[in-house]
Amino acid sequence: MSEDNFEQMLNDYSKTIHTGEVVEGEVIDVTPDQIILNIHSKSDGIITKNEYSNDSSIDLTEVVKVGDTMEAKVMKVNDGEGQTLLTYKRLAAEKGNKRLEEAFNNHEVLKAPVVQVPNGGLVAVVDGARVFIPASLVSDTYEKNLERYNGQEIEFVVTEFNPRRHRIIGDRKQILVERKKELQKELFERIHIGDTVTGVVKNVTDFGAFIDLGGADGLLHISEMSWGHVENPKKVFKVGEEVTVLIKNINGEKIALSMKFPGQNPWLNAVEKYAAGTIVTGRVARMTDFGAFVELEPGVDALLHVSQISREHVNKPSDVLKVGQEIEAKVVDFNGQDHKISLSMKALEDMAPKHDEMATSLGDMIPDEVNVE
Numbered sequence: 001m002s003e004d005n006f007e008q009m010l011n012d013y014s015k016t017i018h019t020g021e022v023v024e025g026e027v028i029d030v031t032p033d034q035i036i037l038n039i040h041s042k043s044d045g046i047i048t049k050n051e052y053s054n055d056s057s058i059d060l061t062e063v064v065k066v067g068d069t070m071e072a073k074v075m076k077v078n079d080g081e082g083q084t085l086l087t088y089k090r091l092a093a094e095k096g097n098k099r100l101e102e103a104f105n106n107h108e109v110l111k112a113p114v115v116q117v118p119n120g121g122l123v124a125v126v127d128g129a130r131v132f133i134p135a136s137l138v139s140d141t142y143e144k145n146l147e148r149y150n151g152q153e154i155e156f157v158v159t160e161f162n163p164r165r166h167r168i169i170g171d172r173k174q175i176l177v178e179r180k181k182e183l184q185k186e187l188f189e190r191i192h193i194g195d196t197v198t199g200v201v202k203n204v205t206d207f208g209a210f211i212d213l214g215g216a217d218g219l220l221h222i223s224e225m226s227w228g229h230v231e232n233p234k235k236v237f238k239v240g241e242e243v244t245v246l247i248k249n250i251n252g253e254k255i256a257l258s259m260k261f262p263g264q265n266p267w268l269n270a271v272e273k274y275a276a277g278t279i280v281t282g283r284v285a286r287m288t289d290f291g292a293f294v295e296l297e298p299g300v301d302a303l304l305h306v307s308q309i310s311r312e313h314v315n316k317p318s319d320v321l322k323v324g325q326e327i328e329a330k331v332v333d334f335n336g337q338d339h340k341i342s343l344s345m346k347a348l349e350d351m352a353p354k355h356d357e358m359a360t361s362l363g364d365m366i367p368d369e370v371n372v373e
Contacts (some may be wrong), residue, residue, distance in 0.1 A: 017084065019040050019074050022091060027068045032059045037070060043084050047072055048118070051087040089128060097163050098292050104161040109175060110368025112156075122149055124156065124170060131158065131235050133170040140176045146163035150359045183215030184253070195247045196261075201237050209237045211245060218255035220245060223257050225241075227266055228298025229285060238347055268300040278331045280343070292317040294327065294343060304329060310351050 017039070025037030025045055035052065038043040047070075049060055065072070072086035074093075101108050103126075117292060118124035122133040133156055135146060160169035168294055191197060191213070198262070199211035199218065208221040220231055220243075230236055237243070249256040274280060274296060282294035283301065291305040306326075314320055320326070333342035 004283075016078060017074055019077055021074045022071060023086070024069060024071050024235055027064055027070060028064060029068050030061055030064050032061055035060055035064055035070070036084065038071065038073075039084065042264070043078075043082050045072060045074075045084045045086040047086045051075070051085075051089055059365060065354055066189060093130075094130030095126035095300060096125070097168075099127045099197040100129050100131065100168055104158040109155050109166060110170075110231050111153055111156055117146050119292060122146060122154070124154060131156070131168050131170040133172055137169075137173045140173050140180065185215075186212060188250070188253075189251045191247055191250070191255075193250055194249050194330065197247060198243060198244050199257075201239050201241045201243060204234050204237050206233065209233050211243060213255065216253065216255060218245065218247075218257040220257040220259065221326055224248065224257065226298060227260055227264065228301050229295070229301075242352050254366065263334065266297055267336065267339055270341075271334060274302070274334055274341055275332050276331050276334050279328065279348070280328060280331060281328050282343075284323050284325045284327060287317045287321065288321060289316050292321050294329070296341070298343070299333035302329075302343045304343040304345065308332070308342075308344035308346050311346050 009214050023037075023039045023041075023045065025039035027035055028038050028044070029036040034047045036049040037047065039045040049056070049058065052058070052060060052063075070088065071091060072088045073091040075087050075090075076082070088285045096263040097146070100110075102108070109132075110126055112124040114122045114123050114131075121135045122138060124131045124133060124146055133154075135143065137159075138146060150151045155171040155175055156170035157175065158168065159174075160167055162168070163168060197213060199213045200213040202208055202217055203210045206222075207217055209225075210217045211220055222230055225233065225236060243259075245257040245259055246261060247255065248258040280296055280302075284297045285295040285301060287293070288305070291303050292309075293301045294304050295301050304317070306317055307364045308329075309320060310319060327345060328348065329343040329345045330340060330347040332347060333340075334343070
């Protein structure tokens with residue numbers, strides 16, 4: 001052994017360390033529960049599993065190898081057995097706190113994994129330091145299930161930094177709010193009344209559906225979902241579904257949407273199908289005391305007045321008709337400008353006697369000898 005090496009060994013052996021000091025050492029042994037470091041002192045340093053991580057399930061042999069170099073902080077110079085107790089996690093937390101303090105002072109956006117979901121919020125870890133994000137600051141909308149964030153990396157800003165009181169608070173909501181404002185501004189600069197856009201169904205109610213257009217939500221009212229009649233929006237749309245819609249109106253931050261595309265308007269060629277005198281088939285869609293509305297096709301309804309249901313007297317349509325029933329009737333009036341069509345079932349009955357009379361007349365004209373029993 002050279003004199004230099006021998007002198008180094010003597011210096012290491014005589015080296016004095018103190019509680020609270022940060023030391024660097026080489027891993028000379030590791031078990032699932034502890035790490036032994038050569039810290040160039042009279043005794044080796046010991047890092048227990050509890051002082052390495054807050055994760056009690058961790059196996060130290062899977063995260064540290066012999067020959068690795070580590071930094072740790074001295075907790076106790078002599079544990080009674082001539083060993084020096086060290087902590088790795090507390091040193092990491094101190095470094096993490098410095099990182100958080102810098103981020104707090106600079107209003108920096110941090111990104112870190114969620115390691116725990118306690119009641120009332122999330123816990124994220126930045127360089128070993130824990131940050132608590134209250135449930136009210138997790139999102140800009142109500143979050144029923146915070147557990148879905150467990151293990152995910154999220155972005156947040158530090159809004160309160162007080163490590164002495166163990167209060168380091170993060171806020172994710174304000175990031176989302178600011179980004180939504182930017183997206184909203186970009187959206188309103190881009191869209192115009194009459195534009196066709198795509199969006200995602202965000203929520204469905206009895207009166208309509210809210211469509212996320214990427215920066216703002218638009219309302220697709222039940223009356224604008226189809227040229228035909230829609231009874232229940234929840235049977236037509238599902239949350240998360242992508243849809244193509246028309247910008248019907250923009251009023252401030254409110255966007256009205258429609259799926260009644262002009263080119264698909266069934267009244268454009270209705271006059272060709274439903275001119276007066278045409279015999280049509282339709283479905284009874286709804287009834288009132290004065291008549292029944294018959295759907296000829298989605299978006300085109302016609303009125304069958306109670307007086308036109310039968311030659312017999314009818315008090316009210318429900319006495320002889322049912323919703324969903326298919327009927328045949330004659331178009332007696334067509335008003336394309338006002339989108340009104342009038343039907344008559346009685347007119348078909350009135351035509352029947354003429355057919356019967358014609359058949360009788362033809363029968364009288366056939367000689368008796370031609371008739372075959």
